[in-house]
Amino acid sequence: MVERLVVIGGDAAGMSAASQARKRRKPDALEIIAFERGHFTSYSACGIPYWIGGVVDGPDALVARDPQTFREKHAIDVRIRHEVVEIDLDRREVVARALDDGNKETRTGFDQLVYATGAVPVAPRWPGSDARGVFGVQTLDDGAAVREYVDTERPERAVVVGAGYIGVEMAEALVRHGLEVTVLDRAGQPMSTLDPDMGALVHEAMEGLGIDVRTGGSITALYTVLADGDDTADPIVDTARAIVDGHIILSRALAEQGVFPAIDVGRSLSRVMSDIIGPEHTEAARTFRRLWSVYEENRDLILMGAYKDGSDPVIDAAVAHHPLILEFLRQGQKELVNLNVSVTQLVDNFGA
Ligand SMILES: Cc1cc2nc3c(=O)[nH]c(=O)nc-3n(C[C@H](O)[C@H](O)[C@H](O)COP(=O)(O)OP(=O)(O)OC[C@H]3O[C@@H](n4cnc5c(N)ncnc54)[C@H](O)[C@@H]3O)c2cc1C
Numbered sequence: 001m002v003e004r005l006v007v008i009g010g011d012a013a014g015m016s017a018a019s020q021a022r023k024r025r026k027p028d029a030l031e032i033i034a035f036e037r038g039h040f041t042s043y044s045a046c047g048i049p050y051w052i053g054g055v056v057d058g059p060d061a062l063v064a065r066d067p068q069t070f071r072e073k074h075a076i077d078v079r080i081r082h083e084v085v086e087i088d089l090d091r092r093e094v095v096a097r098a099l100d101d102g103n104k105e106t107r108t109g110f111d112q113l114v115y116a117t118g119a120v121p122v123a124p125r126w127p128g129s130d131a132r133g134v135f136g137v138q139t140l141d142d143g144a145a146v147r148e149y150v151d152t153e154r155p156e157r158a159v160v161v162g163a164g165y166i167g168v169e170m171a172e173a174l175v176r177h178g179l180e181v182t183v184l185d186r187a188g189q190p191m192s193t194l195d196p197d198m199g200a201l202v203h204e205a206m207e208g209l210g211i212d213v214r215t216g217g218s219i220t221a222l223y224t225v226l227a228d229g230d231d232t233a234d235p236i237v238d239t240a241r242a243i244v245d246g247h248i249i250l251s252r253a254l255a256e257q258g259v260f261p262a263i264d265v266g267r268s269l270s271r272v273m274s275d276i277i278g279p280e281h282t283e284a285a286r287t288f289r290r291l292w293s294v295y296e297e298n299r300d301l302i303l304m305g306a307y308k309d310g311s312d313p314v315i316d317a318a319v320a321h322h323p324l325i326l327e328f329l330r331q332g333q334k335e336l337v338n339l340n341v342s343v344t345q346l347v348d349n350f351g352a
Pocket residue numbers: 008009010011012013014035036037038044045046047048049082083084085116117118119137138139166
């Protein structure tokens with residue numbers, strides 16, 4: 001029986017090893033079987049951001065050698081969409097699961113084994129990190145998933161967590177797609193492996209592309225709790241509201257008045273706001289909320305004409321500012337609003 005080499009992982013390391021083995025030993029002396037759990041072999045992960053950004057075509061242009069070429073020209077039996085789930089050293093066998101065939105498991109014996117499954121990315125296990133629209137980028141299949149989402153869902157904003165070189169490249173790629181991009185990193189600068197003076201240049205260049213770079217903070221969780229209906233006392237909603245940093249309440253009444261987004265400013269809350277914005281912004285936001293709440297509390301009186309101007313200076317101020325407040329809150333469904341412009345408007349109109 002000919003000797004058999006089994007390779008686990010069909011990208012750079014795995015298929016280089018398989019190809020080198022084939023160069024040294026002909027098919028009649030060595031059988032080679034390679035298992036790859038994704039759809040692609042010998043691909044350039046480095047090109048993923050450039051494919052997503054539309055600089056290069058993909059995914060085929062990123063594949064140096066596809067499974068068929070390996071099979072036909074190199075006599076390497078590549079089995080894509082096969083995930084190795086166990087290595088049985090006693091029996092010298094691997095157990096592979098056929099991902100497109102009901103996870104059917106097969107055992108394959110080996111004489112030599114090359115284990116080339118790549119590095120394990122640091123993927124924080126935040127609650128919510130498996131939600132729709134949240135992606136990691138390691139394999140070409142990951143890249144394909146991002147590209148498909150960007151092409152079909154046409155998102156308008158993206159947050160990239162991590163400003164290492166992959167994060168920076170991904171941010172640039174998403175900007176090329178016209179997305180408004182924010183990059184977050186807990187280090188004090190993007191590309192923290194660089195010296196600070198070089199990091200500052202990268203930071204400046206990213207901002208020059210319109211990327212909002214925020215450093216020195218940590219993401220701890222992503223939560224989306226959508227509660228339908230008006231029962232905000234629902235126990236799940238109530239618990240979520242108690243543990244997250246803030247919440248947004250949408251109001252049917254506001255939507256009926258044509259206010260979009262229909263956010264009930266009085267009942268929505270941020271617990272971290274004062275930690276992340278300046279005193280001027282905080283003060284203006286507080287005044288805005290107060291005027292909004294006073295108007296809402298007296299809405300019926302005001303609308304029925306039962307409130308007499310001049311009876312209460314606080315209500316007078318709320319009535320006088322109400323049109324400005326509604327104008328500030330309204331936003332077109334496709335309209336992009338720049339945060340800095342918004343803050344300036346808020347401070348100019350409602351600041352001390
Ligand atoms: C977005 C991005 C940009 C990059 N840019 C650069 C760059 O500019 N310059 C540079 O030098 N490097 C860059 N790199 C790094 C470079 O791509 C990697 O160093 C290289 O791909 C490592 O090759 P590998 O074969 O060891 O592992 P990987 O490329 O990770 O391949 C491992 C393969 O094993 C498969 N696999 C894992 N577990 C199993 C299993 N149980 N069963 C079957 N198959 C399995 C995976 O699907 C994967 O295809 C970049 C990486 C990424 C993700």
